[in-house]
Amino acid sequence: MHQDAMNMVRSGLRARIDALAAQGGTIALPNICEQIDRIRHDACAYGLEPVARIASTLETALARNGLGPVILSYLDVMRDAVECEDNSPEASTAFLASLSLRLGH
Numbered sequence: 001m002h003q004d005a006m007n008m009v010r011s012g013l014r015a016r017i018d019a020l021a022a023q024g025g026t027i028a029l030p031n032i033c034e035q036i037d038r039i040r041h042d043a044c045a046y047g048l049e050p051v052a053r054i055a056s057t058l059e060t061a062l063a064r065n066g067l068g069p070v071i072l073s074y075l076d077v078m079r080d081a082v083e084c085e086d087n088s089p090e091a092s093t094a095f096l097a098s099l100s101l102r103l104g105h
Helices: 002-026 029-045 049-065 071-083 089-103
Strands: none
Touching (some): 002 071, 029 049
């Protein structure tokens, strides 16, 4: 039963990430910040540390740089993290490193 509940959580997070990605540049900055914060909060609540850390990093990027096409890279990596069963600190580090490579930092 626990696995079924986590599958539902992961499915819901995936759907929310996909909805943000589909809106592309048409979403207002306050709205995307609110949605990312909710995703971060829910990921924390369910122990999905890699998702929460990527969401937090995206929130920081949005605060510094505003909206831009780079958010799609964050959302792609966040979607990958949702799919991953490993929620360890090492997995978080690996996903953040992947994001850094995508962004060229």
